[in-house]
Amino acid sequence: MPEKFISKENLKYQLTAADAYVDHISPGDDVTIECEIAYNGGLVTSLESVVTPEDLRFPYFNPLTGPIEVKGAKAGQVLCVQIKSMQLDEFGLTGLMPHSGLFQDWIFQRQPEFTRFKPIRVADGIIHWDENRRIPAAPMVGAIGVAPSFGGILSIDNGEHGGNIDVQEVAPGCTIYLPIQVDGAYLYIGDCHARQGDGEVCGVGAIDIGARVTLAVEVKDRPSRMVWPRFENDTHIGVIGLGRPLEDAMRVAYREMIYWLADDYGFSEPDAYMLLSSIAEGRATQIMNPKSTYVCKVNKEFIK
Numbered sequence: 058m059p060e061k062f063i064s065k066e067n068l069k070y071q072l073t074a075a076d077a078y079v080d081h082i083s084p085g086d087d088v089t090i091e092c093e094i095a096y097n098g099g100l101v102t103s104l105e106s107v108v109t110p111e112d113l114r115f116p117y118f119n120p121l122t123g124p125i126e127v128k129g130a131k132a133g134q135v136l137c138v139q140i141k142s143m144q145l146d147e148f149g150l151t152g153l154m155p156h157s158g159l160f161q162d163w164i165f166q167r168q169p170e171f172t173r174f175k176p177i178r179v180a181d182g183i184i185h186w187d188e189n190r191r192i193p194a195a196p197m198v199g200a201i202g203v204a205p206s207f208g209g210i211l212s213i214d215n216g217e218h219g220g221n222i223d224v225q226e227v228a229p230g231c232t233i234y235l236p237i238q239v240d241g242a243y244l245y246i247g248d249c250h251a252r253q254g255d256g257e258v259c260g261v262g263a264i265d266i267g268a269r270v271t272l273a274v275e276v277k278d279r280p281s282r283m284v285w286p287r288f289e290n291d292t293h294i295g296v297i298g299l300g301r302p303l304e305d306a307m308r309v310a311y312r313e314m315i316y317w318l319a320d321d322y323g324f325s326e327p328d329a330y331m332l333l334s335s336i337a338e339g340r341a342t343q344i345m346n347p348k349s350t351y352v353c354k355v356n357k358e359f360i361k
Contacts (some may be wrong), residue, residue, distance in 0.1 A: 065091040065267075067249075068098045068120035072202050072220055073209030077109045080243075081126035084275050087141065093120045095199070095265040096150065101176075104148045108174040113154070117222055119200050119212040123245030127274055130242040135279040136203060136235045138244070140273045143196040143229055143270045149177045149184075149251045149266035157260025158345055177264055179251045192252065197228040198270060199248030199263065202286075206238040212247065214347045215299045219286050220245075222297055222350050223343035224265070225253055226288055234287040236279060240289060246270060257343040282316040285309055288354075293338070295354030303341055303349045310339065310353035322360045332359070 063080045084090045094101050098120040100112055108343030130136060152174035178185040184192040202210060202219025215221045219235045227233050235242075249270065253263035286297040295319065311333060318329035336359045343349045 060086050061088040062120060063088060063090045063125065064244065065093045065122050068093055069245065070117050070120060070122060070202050070212045071209040072124075072212065072218060072243070072245050074122070074124070074204035074243050075209060076124050076243070076311040078124055078126040078241070079122070081128055082274060083128040085273060087271060087273050089269050089271045090122050090125070090246055092122055092249050092268050092270060094146070094150065094267040095110040095119045101148070101150050104176045104178060106176065108150065108152070110154060116211050116213055117249040121200060121212050121245040121247040124204060124243035127244055127276060130237050130240065130276045132206070132237055132239050133279060134237045135277050135283065136229075136237050136242050136244065137232055137275040137277055138201065138235065139232045139273045140198060140227065140229050141273060143198075143249065143271070144177055144269040145194065145196055145249070145251055146267040147178060147180050149179050149264040151175050151177060151264050152261040153259050154261055158262065177251075179264070179266060182279065184251055187324055194226065195228070195252045196268065197225050197250050197253060198246060199250050199253070201227060201235070201246045202235060203235050203237055203245070204239050204243035215350070216348070217285055221248060221344065221346050222286065222299065223253060224288070224297055224350060224352055225342060226290060226293070226295060226352070226354070231288055231290045234283070234289070236283060236286070237276075244274070244327045255340050255342055257345050258270060260345045262345070278349045280317070280320055283313070285313050285314070287317065293354045293356055295352055298353065299348045301348050303344060303351060306341070306349045306351035307339065310351045311337070314353045314355065315349045318355070
């Protein structure tokens, strides 16, 4: 059983070192963290919950549990967060809203009836989309990060500290590496999804859901050229690039992967660059946040 449970009380809507810690964890400890569904804390409590656009108060999206102190963590190091398991609630929500998603206002000017919210039952690893369609759940953590080096960054945004990254690989079996900006790390987590398609194209397009996330942390020396979050699982290493326009996020991800291959796997930078042209797996995992997310990942079989 996990050694510690941290409840979703005193939810936050920004990542900052100005908040008091809600709890603390030590490297090596298992902890289960309770995460609220990503709609103004307490707004969605069951499949019968009715949500209207007027209920959603910007910028109160993606309520986060935290900040959590990581004992011994120092600015300039890297926080390694191993996602061990996720236990989902039995109700989720997806939807459409104006001013959000791939088409922005274009689709809504022509089809205003598209503004809607869809409650969805999730049970026994299955998403019950409607009476006929059943989709396997693929749980993931949408927002995870540490405090930025100064000020605060909204929970709908992201950056070098992590935040609202919406990467499907950040799931059970994954370790995400976050550059620590301030002593204590100030870990925040929330915005869990039962499943998300690449791009999260309709804006509120993932199946948002409350969850209990069991994880463990380690603190390590940061690689000299690591600036952006990285991740690793049994089969791949990956870099998370964040920015706008989308091409900038892609450039960040591929540049950081070249550095990783050169610094840790013995490639020259030109060889790493050419190798990525042949083996890289890249995609936009979301285009709806203030900064888009682009992932570059490499199968470990090709870099042994």
